[in-house]
């Protein structure tokens with residue numbers, strides 16, 4: 104805690120005493136940081152907090168605008184839950200987040216970790232907050248031989264033992280900052296670590312070998328095709344079904360939207376959590392603009408396409424302007 108008081112990260116969702124934390128900003132940051140790094144989430148947080156400074160403002164925003172502003176952060180179910188949660192807080196809780204883990208967990212998109220983080224950081228409750236940074240620090244402190252994920256319950260129990268009765272929010276953030284700045288996955292900087300004297304992994308001489316892990320299964324690889332159909336400076340987009348991968352987002356069609364003379368325009372590789380995807384792009388010009396969402400090609404960046412489709416769109420647009428692109432690229 105002394106180390107944290109001096110060396111903590113200055114982050115836009117954190118406040119310095121005597122200012123009280125804003126539960127809305129704490130919640131927004133925690134949702135964005137699920138599966139996303141701090142440097143990547145930070146500009147999104149700043150843009151959201153500027154555009155929708157309160158939970159009521161976010162609750163009143165059209166879902167499509169929020170989804171478009173979220174584009175590039177990935178895991179789009181989070182954006183839908185974000186809107187759902189803001190609306191529930193505005194409607195059922197008078198615009199104030201509930202202050203217990205139990206009540207927080209009843210809100211969309213808030214699981215065990217996020218409820219504990221908000222209760223501790225925003226409301227000063229004693230809650231046990233375990234993210235992947237905390238998992239690593241605890242595994243090393245106790246030199247746990249059981250590999251992840253089997254060791255999770257034990258890590259939680261040990262983190263519970265360490266968590267103080269007062270200042271659980273600062274304690275949680277201190278552990279996260281330590282894991283992020285010093286006790287890093289590959290090369291922990293033990294000489295600078297305030298926990299060195301107590302750390303059993305340090306004592307083994309090979310702290311970076313913790314946490315132990317079970318061998319990962321290789322990700323399956325899938326293949327797909329996307330279609331770039333253009334007419335008079337506009338490209339055809341589709342809105343994906345609400346349920347499923349990238350649900351509710353605008354995207355390029357994945358089935359041929361018309362009979363046409365389709366030309367190959369290369370492929371893009373993209374890695375999702377459970378599989379890797381190679382998506383090839385076929386391009387054609389349409390004689391007319393029929394029904395559907397026709398988006399101006401020059402303003403395609405404003406469509407809020409998820410990363411995979413944004414890369415494909417760049418390819419489609421640059422093929423049109425005659426720029427040579429490599430046949431394949433990584434998304």
Ligand code: SF4
Pocket residue numbers: 240243244285286287291292293296297298299302303304305310311
């Ligand atoms: S001493 Fe090293 S391994 Fe142990 S907690 Fe500190 S940085 Fe991590």
